[in-house]
Amino acid sequence: MLKDLVYKNRSYRGYDESRKITREELLDMVECARLAPSSINMQPLKYYLVHEEEEVKKVQPLTHWARALPQMTLPHQGKHAQGFIIICQDTSVFEAIPRFQKDVGIVAQTILLRAVEMGLGGCMIGNYNAQEVKDTLNLSANLHPVLIVAIGKPDETIVLVDVPEDGNTNYYRDENDVHYVPKRSISDLIINK
Numbered sequence: 001m002l003k004d005l006v007y008k009n010r011s012y013r014g015y016d017e018s019r020k021i022t023r024e025e026l027l028d029m030v031e032c033a034r035l036a037p038s039s040i041n042m043q044p045l046k047y048y049l050v051h052e053e054e055e056v057k058k059v060q061p062l063t064h065w066a067r068a069l070p071q072m073t074l075p076h077q078g079k080h081a082q083g084f085i086i087i088c089q090d091t092s093v094f095e096a097i098p099r100f101q102k103d104v105g106i107v108a109q110t111i112l113l114r115a116v117e118m119g120l121g122g123c124m125i126g127n128y129n130a131q132e133v134k135d136t137l138n139l140s141a142n143l144h145p146v147l148i149v150a151i152g153k154p155d156e157t158i159v160l161v162d163v164p165e166d167g168n169t170n171y172y173r174d175e176n177d178v179h180y181v182p183k184r185s186i187s188d189l190i191i192n193k
Helices: 002-008 023-034 053-062 098-117 130-136
Strands: 045-050 083-090 121-125 143-152 158-162 179-183
Touching: 002 098, 023 045, 023 083, 023 098, 023 143, 045 053, 045 098, 045 143, 053 083, 053 130, 083 098, 098 121, 098 143, 130 143
Parallel strands: 158 179
Antiparallel strands: 045 083, 083 143, 121 143
């Protein structure tokens, strides 16, 4: 069952805007993240939940999607995520932000796996201006955005393919807007003795 969730957990960049995301759904995802391991059990991460239409419209333009496809504007018009979880580090708990980057990855993956289990999907977004997000959301001085997770009902096709012989791992789209994601083979990942 976990393998199925991992396979379905893609970085979606197109959503069904008619499917709104509720605060309760975002809380459910954060509840799972709350239970995840944390370095030295410090638990310095906090979560800002965005689900109300007005706030979603404020956050969306602060995010920059699909850097590997500079010729495209994603999400396409009418395909935006309807919720966001802004993962912040609370520097009043622990000041050094780089110290907890692995925690950020753990909780983000946990959030996304729970989203998939709920019939939703998402995308981790690291391409944003943290100060702009902080100012727009009026976050207190001790809260620093470290990752944005978009949430919605996926409305696009994503296909996993093998990395070609030239080794190019860049994702791409075809003329039908199908999104292809090259993955390295297991034999390329295992270090032999």
